[in-house]
Amino acid sequence: MSGYCSSCKMMVQEKYLIKGKCPMCGKPIVIEQLKLAKRKTIKYDILVVYLDKTTKQECSVTYTDVSAYNYQRIEQAKNVVSITKLNREV
Numbered sequence: 001m002s003g004y005c006s007s008c009k010m011m012v013q014e015k016y017l018i019k020g021k022c023p024m025c026g027k028p029i030v031i032e033q034l035k036l037a038k039r040k041t042i043k044y045d046i047l048v049v050y051l052d053k054t055t056k057q058e059c060s061v062t063y064t065d066v067s068a069y070n071y072q073r074i075e076q077a078k079n080v081v082s083i084t085k086l087n088r089e090v
């Protein structure tokens with residue numbers, strides 16, 4: 001199960017949510033079944049290492065079904081330390 005963060009515009013796996021909120025931006029997330037999977041556009045699963053805004057410690061989160069556009073968006077986020085593309089069967 002994943003949830004969609006309307007602020008990051010990305011899917012977040014449920015296990016990464018912090019009290020139901022996006023670990024990156026803190027916005028509440030609605031858990032829903034993945035329904036974007038059938039689209040034909042290229043999507044990535046990415047592992048993002050970022051600095052937590054409160055603790056200033058490195059944390060990681062896996063986003064799924066990230067479009068190329070949103071991949072670029074997160075690359076430009078200030079608190080992102082590194083991004084790793086995860087292998088994925090299409």
Ligand SMILES: [Zn+2]
Binds near residue numbers: 005008009024
């Ligand atoms: Zn978010």
